[in-house]
Amino acid sequence: MNVLLFEDEKHTAQHLIRLLEKYDPRIKILEVIGSVKQGILWFRNNPMPDLIFQDILLNDGNCFEIFDEVKIEVPVIFTTAYNEYALKSFKVNSIDYIVKPYDYQDIKNALDKFKNFREIFLPPESELLKKIVFPEKPEIKKRFLIKLGDRFRSVKSEDIAWFIYDDGLTFAVTFENDRFAINYSIDQLSALLDPDTFFQTNRKYVVNIESIRNIHTWFNSRFKIEINPKPGEDIIVSRERAKDFKLWLDR
Incomplete structure (x- = not known):
């Protein structure tokens, strides 16, 4: 499984890589990206990975700027120190949202969910996928x-x-x-x-x-x-x- 990591803190990236390797030593880390600019460039010059671990606040801006520039059709697991972006994340192929600091159980749960959803994400036209990626908005509180x-x-x-x-x-x-x-x-x-x-x-x-x-x-x-x-x-x-x-x- 090819995994792309977005993380601008070196120590946190190394910790995540260790947890992924513990879950499955066969996981291949394609690259660790720390900026919006670098991320856009990577997607324009490389095939899509199987899965993305996405930190939200990168060293030059908000990761959602990447999704504004690049059409991403693979599952995304968000990792962030803030829980306030959860609703927005589910508009861009998010299958899980992990708040830092996280541990092995958090990563395991997210990857187990990815395995369960993997067939759903292929093809991207799946009606069930659309329900996951674009969930119904909660009723507005009046x-x-x-x-x-x-x-x-x-x-x-x-x-x-x-x-x-x-x-x-x-x-x-x-x-x-x-x-x-x-x-x-x-x-x-x-x-x-x-x-x-x-x-x-x-x-x-x-x-x-x-x-x-x-x-x-x-x-x-x-x-x-x-x-x-x-x-x-x-x-x-x-x-x-x-x-x-x-x-x-x-x-």
């Missing part, structure tokens, strides 16, 4: 049930200006500046809310487009946004999300 002491209140999603993860809890803040604790993580909210209306700016905030008042360029290719009601701190769009943020604003 309202939240809020518990207030011995009472309950239903709050429409469109009435919420932003969500914040703060000190181990997630809060929803309405345009009227009411603040409610909710039982969802920021990553879950990013997947459940209307993507035309809400955007996850970083690991702490999800904002409603109607709450944004000003956008400023910020150092390291980031953005600083001003929202209303004001949260009491700067909201920075992370470098990894800056490109998607601009596309979201320009829909």
Whole structure:
């Protein structure tokens, strides 16, 4: 089995290679690639591997830039220190998503899944493959049930200006500046809310487009946004999300 690795940290790449060899010594590592630019060039000059292990944040950008440039029709196992890209990964042939640090059992589970799906990926026109690669989107969450002491209140999603993860809890803040604790993580909210209306700016905030008042360029290719009601701190769009943020604003 020919495997292509995307990993910009040498130590992590060596660790992954050892785990793959432990699983099956016959696995052939075609190359270890650490950048978007190198990856695009490799795909344009080489036949497709059987499987790709794909780190998301490479040394010159986000790996999804590769998928924008190259049509990849083989299974991909994503390995990353962030769990916030999971939904996006399943639009590009992902069969598994492993969050670092990983161990042998994580790699074994992913490779076992690959073996089970391998026939499905050939041919790529398979209807079952399409269901795996392009899963149905979850239903958009339209309202939240809020518990207030011995009472309950239903709050429409469109009435919420932003969500914040703060000190181990997630809060929803309405345009009227009411603040409610909710039982969802920021990553879950990013997947459940209307993507035309809400955007996850970083690991702490999800904002409603109607709450944004000003956008400023910020150092390291980031953005600083001003929202209303004001949260009491700067909201920075992370470098990894800056490109998607601009596309979201320009829909």
